[in-house]
Amino acid sequence: MIGYRLENRLKQARAELGLTQTELALRVGVSRKTINTVENGVFTPSTTLALALAAAFERPVEALFYLSRGEG
Amino acid sequence: MSETEILAVVRRFEWRRKVGLGMSLLGVVVAGALAVQFVPGDPDHFSRTEFLALGAAAAAFIACGLILMRLGRIPADARTPRIAMLRAERLQGRRHIALLLMPASLGCMLPGAIRAAGHVADGRLVTHIDLFTVAAFTAISLLFALMIAGRGLDSWAKPVLDDELSRELRGRALAVGYAVVLAGVAALFVVALVSRTLAVELIPVVAALGVAGPALRLFLLERAAGGGGEA
Numbered sequence: 001m002i003g004y005r006l007e008n009r010l011k012q013a014r015a016e017l018g019l020t021q022t023e024l025a026l027r028v029g030v031s032r033k034t035i036n037t038v039e040n041g042v043f044t045p046s047t048t049l050a051l052a053l054a055a056a057f058e059r060p061v062e063a064l065f066y067l068s069r070g071e072g
Numbered sequence: 073m074s075e076t077e078i079l080a081v082v083r084r085f086e087w088r089r090k091v092g093l094g095m096s097l098l099g100v101v102v103a104g105a106l107a108v109q110f111v112p113g114d115p116d117h118f119s120r121t122e123f124l125a126l127g128a129a130a131a132a133f134i135a136c137g138l139i140l141m142r143l144g145r146i147p148a149d150a151r152t153p154r155i156a157m158l159r160a161e162r163l164q165g166r167r168h169i170a171l172l173l174m175p176a177s178l179g180c181m182l183p184g185a186i187r188a189a190g191h192v193a194d195g196r197l198v199t200h201i202d203l204f205t206v207a208a209f210t211a212i213s214l215l216f217a218l219m220i221a222g223r224g225l226d227s228w229a230k231p232v233l234d235d236e237l238s239r240e241l242r243g244r245a246l247a248v249g250y251a252v253v254l255a256g257v258a259a260l261f262v263v264a265l266v267s268r269t270l271a272v273e274l275i276p277v278v279a280a281l282g283v284a285g286p287a288l289r290l291f292l293l294e295r296a297a298g299g300g301g302e303a
Contacts, residue, residue: 025231026153032161034237037297049236 004067010039013057013064027056073149075158082150082159092140099133101208102126108203116200151228160232164294167219167233171291174216175284178209185209185276193272209276216283220245220290237297245290253282 014024021039025032030049037043038053045053054061073081106126109117118126149155188202218224222242225233232238256278264271 026157029231030235031232031237033298034235037237043237046236
């Protein structure tokens, strides 16, 4: 969508639970690189992955991902 | 068994498997060299003794390779998701080296493939060496393309090497190959208007670029995606 950018609070959520990127990757079943690129906003996850990440944190997906006005 | 010990056992197992695979492939190459002898045309053939000796060598290489690949088992502890991830990340490092070596190996084979294509274009006699060179070049190009496309990955490595990010990066890399081949074929049409021989000789170059381009692109994309982060 033009004008929107997907942001996330993955790093904060991970820090709250004391999880490393590897541990989160193992929970979700993806590579550590994927977690790293999603956290840094380099890679936009699919709906499936976003929901899987939310499930891993036992939070609604909106608590992890949100839209901001920017160069989306 | 500690994590380090498990990884050491796995490393030994993988090394044995790699040597076995190498031997089997060598056997297949020798068998391929013998198989092209049956193609009619070229009057030069291996002698009966050479044929038998090479046939025995090919069979021995393939048999020894298969035995080495089957020897030993990975410990059950190595099948845990964490160890599988560590193994897969190590494998990914080796795949990066392979991606860099692909253009180099195709480049080494290219002169032979161009020479063989030139013989066809000129209507000269196609020798057994030409046939073998073209068959090897085609088989290796296809093998590389399949490796870039992520085919044949072990199931334990898929969470790392075939996850969402990897698939996206592979898709972007393969799109480069598609563009290169499309542009190359269009260029071949134009070249063919001027020189048919040159157009035929350039076919292997287009094929090699169609594989080497995605390999390098995938290497760069994966390296860019891998920067930073924490364990």
